[in-house]
Amino acid sequence: EVQLVESGGGLVQPGGSLRLSCAASGFTFSSYWMSWVRQAPGKGLEWVANIKQDGSDKYYVDSVKGRFTISRDNAKNSLYLQMNSLRAEDTAVYYCARWTRPFDYWGQGTLVTVSS
């Protein structure tokens, strides 16, 4: 059974940093593109970033370019999102998802709140 479990969310001040993690199991992690998708409270879904199987290709939505970095550790079956220079508008539930064009499996999400 495919499982994706996010962690690392919490309350952070504007301008601060946070690192999200996603632990994957039930499939060969190193064979798949992976993604982060976020959802602001009461709002719709917004794609954040994608990373190729070996980490050699990465894509980001414009609003996070230069501030967020997606990475992975295939030996640990883990996906990460380093978030720097956080803003109030980054407040959202962040989901880890497997990307097979579409997003076929999703985690439960982790809440990031950016507030002073």
Added chain:
Amino acid sequence: DIVMTQTPLSSPVTLGQPASISCRSSQSLVHSDGNTYLSWLQQRPGQPPRLLIHKISNRFSGVPDRFSGSGAGTDFTLKISRVETEDVGVYYCMQGTQFPLTFGGGTKVEIK
């Protein structure tokens, strides 16, 4: 960027009756490989999104056959043949043809 527009915003439906959601993209979703990467997701209240349909009309594993997808190019439709209580939630279309990946704004399906 490809803009995905869904209608209606809200769809009150009687149990057992059909529901239909439309999704229009601002440009063709046909990829250079010949596939059209349009998918539909369901998000029940308090739950993460769940994949229903991919490549316009292919039901994902475990999805009931009352869900069906159709369309081509820039116009797509999700249909629920007979709405059940468990179908309440928000439905999103999404394009995976080019980056940035984009979602429709969502359609809320509720029971009358």
